[in-house]
Amino acid sequence: DAGITQSPRHKVTETGTPVTLRCHQTENHRYMYWYRQDPGHGLRLIHYSYGVKDTDKGEVSDGYSVSRSKTEDFLLTLESATSSQTSVYFCAISVREQETQYFGPGTRLLVL
């Protein structure tokens, strides 16, 4: 199994509050990704990182920001949570851009 952990695994929060999700890897892989998974939409890319302090937007980046100050950690922040951001969030890693992506166990977020 790829050494990926996500925290917290479950979170309930209120609309308007900031939320930060953490992805931690022990593989020293360069590339890290944040996805959300919703019924009827499948997995959609939120943000992507190709190195420390190097990030790029995915297809559903509005309302989200990311930071990567260390190779092993990739943080996803919901600046002001909305109910539409209720979802399951997955982190993924890969060695190179065109390499297979390996997924973490997910964080289930409920925004009330």
Next chain:
Amino acid sequence: GQQLNQSPQSMFIQEGEDVSMNCTSSSIFNTWLWYKQEPGEGPVLLIALYKAGELTSNGRLTAQFGITRKDSFLNISASIPSDVGIYFCAGQPRGGSNYKLTFGKGTLLTVNP
């Protein structure tokens, strides 16, 4: 954006039966990946395919990269109850951003013991 059509959406089979599912696209893909996701867990990679025509096995699972580069299939032989889950195809489109994977919407497999 790129679209992957995965079929069937769901399957309900008896233990011991073989299963086949596929993904198709109108665009050419450089890579095809097959993942399995169980409830409450993240997708787990089953098979990765990198060349047109490639046929790869992983135990009872076999997947092929279509010769046109626009499709892929996954077969599971002699299904068992622990095969239950959602199976996703994913691909890396040719000419797209290198980091971006396109995902199918999944096939929900139920195996009746």
